[in-house]
Amino acid sequence: MDTGLLILRLMAGLLIAGHGVQKVSFRLGGNGVAGGTEEFRHDGFRGGRITALAAGGSQLGAGLFLAAGLFTPAAAMAAMGVMTVASTVKWHNGLWVQNDGYEYPMVLVVVSAVLSLTGPGRWSVDHLLGVTPWPLWVCVAAVVIGPVSGLLTRAVLHRPAPSGRRTPHAQAAD
Numbered sequence: 259m260d261t262g263l264l265i266l267r268l269m270a271g272l273l274i275a276g277h278g279v280q281k282v283s284f285r286l287g288g289n290g291v292a293g294g295t296e297e298f299r300h301d302g303f304r305g306g307r308i309t310a311l312a313a314g315g316s317q318l319g320a321g322l323f324l325a326a327g328l329f330t331p332a333a334a335m336a337a338m339g340v341m342t343v344a345s346t347v348k349w350h351n352g353l354w355v356q357n358d359g360y361e362y363p364m365v366l367v368v369v370s371a372v373l374s375l376t377g378p379g380r381w382s383v384d385h386l387l388g389v390t391p392w393p394l395w396v397c398v399a400a401v402v403i404g405p406v407s408g409l410l411t412r413a414v415l416h417r418p419a420p421s422g423r424r425t426p427h428a429q430a431a432d
Contacts, residue, residue, distance in 0.1 A: 263379030268325050270369045274337050275321025281314030301347045303415045316340045324373060327382020331392050334374035335400035335407070341366045342408025346416075367405060374400045 280288030281297070288294070294310035303309050317340050323333035344363035355361040374397045377390050384390045 260379040260381050263373070263376060264327075264381045266369060267327055267373060267378055267382070270337075270366060270373070271321045271323070271325030271333075273321070274324065274341070274366060274370075275318050278314045278317030278319070278321060281310055281317065302417050304417055305415050309415060313340055313343070320370075324370065327378030327384050330378040330382070330384050330390075331374045331396050331400035334370040335404040337370040338367050338401070338404025339408040339411065341370070342405040343411055346409070346412045370404065371401045374404075 276286050279286050281294035282288070282291050284290050289296070291307060291310055291314075294314055295307045298309045298313070299306065305312075316336050320333050320336035320340065323329055324337055341363040345360040345367065348358055348360040348363065351357050351359045353359045353361050353364075374392075377392060377397075378384050382390070384392075
C-alpha cells in the first residue's frame with residue numbers, strides 16, 4: 259500500500275506543481291506570468307497578475323507538498339481548491355478532456371481527496387515527522403474546504419460573460 263501511495267502522490271503532486279510552474283514561468287511550456295495573467299483574463303477572471311501568481315503559487319506549493327507527503331491534508335485541500343477552479347473553467351465544454359472538458363482537473367481533485375483521507379503512507383515526510391495518521395476530522399475538513407474554497411474563489415473573481423457572448427459548447431450545440 260505504501261508504494262502505491264508514494265507513486266500516486268508523486269504523479270499527482272508533480273503534475274499539479276507543473277501546472278503551477280507553467281502559470282508563472284516559461285518552463286514546461288509556460289508563457290510566464292504575463293501568459294498566466296492573460297489565461298485568467300481570457301477565462302473571465304479579474305485580478306490579473308495577482309490571480310495568476312496566487313493560482314500558480316498554490317499549484318506549485320500544493321503539488322510539491324503532496325508529492326513529498328508533507329502536511330498532506332492541507333496540501334490536498336489547496337490542490338482541490340485550485341483544481342476545482344480549473345474544473346469550473348472547463349465545465350461548459352462537458353466532461354471529456356478531448357473537448358477541453360473538466361475530466362482531468364476533476365481526477366486531480368478526487369486523487370487529492372483520496373490522499374487526504376488515506377494519508378500519505380509510510381514513505382512520506384509526514385510519517386518521518388510522526389504526524390500521521392492525521393485525525394479524521396482534519397482530513398474530512400480538507401476534503402470539504404478545498405472544493406468549497408475553489409467555488410468561492412470562482413464566485414468572487416469570475417466576471418460574468420457579456421450577454422452577447424456565447425460559450426464554445428453552446429455554439430457547438432447550434
